[in-house]
Amino acid sequence: MSELSSNAMQPLTLVLEDKPALKAHYLPFLKRGGLFVPTHRALRPNEAVQFYLQLLAAEPLLITGTLAWRTPVGAQNQKIAGVGVHFSDADAGLKNKIEALLADLPDHDKPSHTL
Template sequence: MSEEPIKDEQASAPTTAPKPGVLSLSIKEKGALYAAYMPFLQGGGLFIPTNRTYKLGEEVFMLLSLLDDPNKLKVVGRVAWITPVTQGGRPQGVGIQFSEKDGGIEARNKIEGLLGGAMKSARPTHTM
């Protein structure tokens, strides 16, 4: 199965106001979703390959498009994981922990429903 990379189309916020970063993500294949999902974070989360700089705890707003679903999920989260550029075979990026409100519960339930039995797999992911 070929794995299409996650598309990260970032919109930068003006530097004059401390607004959360905005990420538009499109994950088209189940394998890519499995590799990006972070079930070990409370409330779940996603790893997003990016070379943009983020700080731990920074708030991020995501527009998520998952597999064939035409509806985008609006999710607020916080940076909970940072993989710098020097991490061997793992891609550089950030892990965003879903908020328990603001779309996070819906996103976690949708992702876990899509992944189903794959959640028990021992295959490596982008983070662990």
């Protein structure tokens, strides 16, 4: 997991208590995978982002990635404000772990926080 500059803000937090919540936040279309993290922070494209991920009641992991996109406050269709974080090379293995966890979920069209 890569480091951020000393000027970086505190890491964000994402708690996903079940597989449907994970699926709603997962970004499978990013090369190394990624997650949508709700926040009101104004981040810039390609900015380094750190967040603590607590996945299915496991110990929190500190994840580092880059901003892929931002959904601003007041976005169309009442979307939740937040950021799409593309996993870093160091955290790219998380994509396989998430996809294994989601493998047994039906692939129907439930709303998600993704694009």
